[in-house]
Amino acid sequence: MALSDYFIRFLERRDKLSDEERARLADITTERKSFASGDVIVAREVVAERSCLMLSGMSARIHVLPRSKDRVITALHVPGDFVDLHGFVLAGLAHTVIAMGPAEVEFVSHDQLRELTNEWPHLTRLLWMSTTIDAAVHRQWLVAAASLRSSAHLAHLLCELYTRLNSVGAAQDHRYILPLLQRDLANILGYSPIHINRAVRDLRERGLIRWSGTEVQILDWPGITALAQFRPDYLDLEQLNR
Amino acid sequence: MALSDYFIRFLERRDKLSDEERARLADITTERKSFASGDVIVAREVVAERSCLMLSGMSARIHVLPRSKDRVITALHVPGDFVDLHGFVLAGLAHTVIAMGPAEVEFVSHDQLRELTNEWPHLTRLLWMSTTIDAAVHRQWLVAAASLRSSAHLAHLLCELYTRLNSVGAAQDHRYILPLLQRDLANILGYSPIHINRAVRDLRERGLIRWSGTEVQILDWPGITALAQFRPDYLDLEQLNR
DNA sequence: GGTTCGGCTTAACCATTGTTATCCTGCATC
DNA sequence: GATGCAGGATAACAATGGTTAAGCCGAACC
Numbered sequence: 001m002a003l004s005d006y007f008i009r010f011l012e013r014r015d016k017l018s019d020e021e022r023a024r025l026a027d028i029t030t031e032r033k034s035f036a037s038g039d040v041i042v043a044r045e046v047v048a049e050r051s052c053l054m055l056s057g058m059s060a061r062i063h064v065l066p067r068s069k070d071r072v073i074t075a076l077h078v079p080g081d082f083v084d085l086h087g088f089v090l091a092g093l094a095h096t097v098i099a100m101g102p103a104e105v106e107f108v109s110h111d112q113l114r115e116l117t118n119e120w121p122h123l124t125r126l127l128w129m130s131t132t133i134d135a136a137v138h139r140q141w142l143v144a145a146a147s148l149r150s151s152a153h154l155a156h157l158l159c160e161l162y163t164r165l166n167s168v169g170a171a172q173d174h175r176y177i178l179p180l181l182q183r184d185l186a187n188i189l190g191y192s193p194i195h196i197n198r199a200v201r202d203l204r205e206r207g208l209i210r211w212s213g214t215e216v217q218i219l220d221w222p223g224i225t226a227l228a229q230f231r232p233d234y235l236d237l238e239q240l241n242r
Numbered sequence: 243m244a245l246s247d248y249f250i251r252f253l254e255r256r257d258k259l260s261d262e263e264r265a266r267l268a269d270i271t272t273e274r275k276s277f278a279s280g281d282v283i284v285a286r287e288v289v290a291e292r293s294c295l296m297l298s299g300m301s302a303r304i305h306v307l308p309r310s311k312d313r314v315i316t317a318l319h320v321p322g323d324f325v326d327l328h329g330f331v332l333a334g335l336a337h338t339v340i341a342m343g344p345a346e347v348e349f350v351s352h353d354q355l356r357e358l359t360n361e362w363p364h365l366t367r368l369l370w371m372s373t374t375i376d377a378a379v380h381r382q383w384l385v386a387a388a389s390l391r392s393s394a395h396l397a398h399l400l401c402e403l404y405t406r407l408n409s410v411g412a413a414q415d416h417r418y419i420l421p422l423l424q425r426d427l428a429n430i431l432g433y434s435p436i437h438i439n440r441a442v443r444d445l446r447e448r449g450l451i452r453w454s455g456t457e458v459q460i461l462d463w464p465g466i467t468a469l470a471q472f473r474p475d476y477l478d479l480e481q482l483n484r
Numbered sequence: 485g486g487t488t489c490g491g492c493t494t495a496a497c498c499a500t501t502g503t504t505a506t507c508c509t510g511c512a513t514c
Numbered sequence: 515g516a517t518g519c520a521g522g523a524t525a526a527c528a529a530t531g532g533t534t535a536a537g538c539c540g541a542a543c544c
Contacts, residue, residue, distance in 0.1 A: 014333070061381075063381070063385045065385075065389055065471070066471055066473070067471065068389070070389070072384065072385045072388045072389055074381040074384045074385060075381070086374040086377060086378075088367075089367050089368075089370050089371040089374055090371065090374050090375070090378065090478055091256070091478050092475065092478070094378065094381070094382075094475055094476045095381070117363050117366065117367060118363045119363075121359050121360045121361075121363070121366065124359065124363065124366055124367075124370075125330075125331050125359060125366075126331075128331050128366075128370045128373070129331040129332065131370070131373065131374055131377065132328040132331055132332050132373055132377075133332070134377060135328060135373065135374075135376060135377035135380055136328075136332065136336065138377055138380035138381060138384060139303070139305070139316040139317070139336070139337070139380060140336075141384055142314065142316045142380060142383055142384060142387070143305045143307075143314045143316060145384070145387045145388075145432055146314045146387075146429070146430075146431070146432030147307055147310070147312070147314055147432070149500075149501095150500080150501075181520095181521070181522090182521075182522070183521085187388070188388075189388070190387055190388030190389070191501070191502085192501070192502050192503075193521095193522090194501090194502075194503080194504095194523090194524090195500090195501055195502070197522065197523060197524085198501085198523095198524095200522090200523095201523080201524090229307070229308055229309065231308070233334065233336055234336045236332055236333050236334070391529095391530070391531095392530080392531075423490095423491070423492095424491075424492070425491080433531070433532085434531070434532050434533075435491090435492090436493090436494090436531090436532075436533080436534095437530090437531055437532070439492065439493060439494085440493095440494095440531085442492090442493095443493080443494090
């Protein structure tokens with residue numbers, strides 16, 4: 001199949017594409033696939049031969065710990081994200097990508113990316129940009145981990161996910177579907193599942209959120225962003241010439 | 243001046259360069275500058291016009307927190323690191339780069355990088371790679387933050403820095419100069435300075451390290467890597483075709 | 485050589501987070 | 515509708531980390 005519009009919109013939100021560039025992107029062929037919750041989308045391997053884009057649902061990069069059998073989640077991906085594009089230039093991925101809830105993705109072969117990057121420098125810089133935005137999110141997670149306490153830390157994640165989902169049109173009205181268990185949130189934020197539960201209760205009691213099942217609703221956006229000290233600058237949502 | 247050898251060696255450690263590519267890199271002109279401890283090397287700004295490479299010493303990316311006047315360090319850089327290359331493709335950097343101890347750097351203009359990336363796709367992918375290795379380090383810091391307790395967490399940082407310094411020839415024999423205060427370590431790991439001190443004492447009492455002033459010596463490499471669950475895979479020190 | 489200062493060290497006490505255990509609820513299954 | 519089960523909620527207690535305060539030590543300065 002042809003490359004979906006999602007990623008093209010992700011790029012166009014941040015820079016201008018020429019007609020030729022848009023046509024060149026549309027020439028990319030992809031393989032689409034659906035996954036059930038918990039399925040492995042990308043296995044940890046020595047050298048990857050393709051990378052994947054989210055079409056719907058969410059996925060997570062998980063790092064399995066040597067001893068404790070537990071795992072840490074270092075990234076969450078929403079529709080439009082080029083999940084493991086960094087695998088195109090890296091020797092090996094130290095992580096696995098799994099579906100959080102039902103998810104659809106499309107795979108692009110690295111051969112095609114190599115051809116594209118050999119001839120389209122501006123598009124190459126935009127692909128590169130998408131991996132550096134990922135890194136900016138990593139840094140913000142580090143800042144949040146170092147500076148926020150449990151409730152505020154959880155609140156920061158909720159704010160980020162709403163902002164990212166909203167920016168690709170996958171959420172409105174401060175509501176969204178969050179297909180994560182409290183155990184998963186514990187693996188993201190580095191707390192015990194019980195403590196995540198305490199943080200959820202705290203946010204509820206402050207009147208900031210409503211949360212049942214997989215549906216999250218933010219009741220007080222100014223309040224929760226203030227608690228989380230959330231500033232969306234790092235998501236790089238500006239349009240520029242790159 | 244011409245681009246220093248440091249970064250070229252960083253690349254050659256990971257992929258092969260043709261003679262033409264090596265010559266093209268040597269054509270890059272740079273501006274060298276020295277900084278004293280604490281100096282701002284790269285100020286947070288809307289659009290950067292150049293990026294910097296470490297020649298000697300260390301630097302840190304700091305994120306200033308809105309309220310608490312405190313700051314978080316999300317990355318440390320050693321000689322050979324292209325510190326803020328991601329600023330070449332990102333709209334704005336959410337952080338400042340400062341010198342940790344005396345440091346020498348060289349600046350490369352984005353105009354030159356744009357010219358280079360317009361014509362040298364393989365070199366572009368290698369520059370891209372260097373930013374994705376940064377991101378891999380960010381992820382490992384997230385894993386460490388989520389899964390390790392204070393002593394092990396500090397130990398992990400000490401192992402990583404030795405490995406990185408050693409890989410560029412800036413440290414041998416499990417010793418190195420670490421121009422960081424305990425306060426800085428607190429800003430990296432997200433603990434209070436007092437708790438960093440407890441962790442240092444713990445590592446000393448376990449006979450894993452000797453540490454006085456800015457000189458760190460790792461006495462028991464197998465012991466400390468086991469405590470920190472340190473596996474250097476994520477630093478991507480393999481040679482491959484990219 | 486005394487003074488000052490910043491950073492390291494330690495201790496006592498308090499706050500946050502982890503652990504273990506139990507119960508509740510909703511859903512799937514039969 | 516009884517059963518089993520997974521995930522969420524809660525409580526009691528233990529461990530980890532933060533805060534405040536004070537002493538120590540070496541380098542820089544006069």
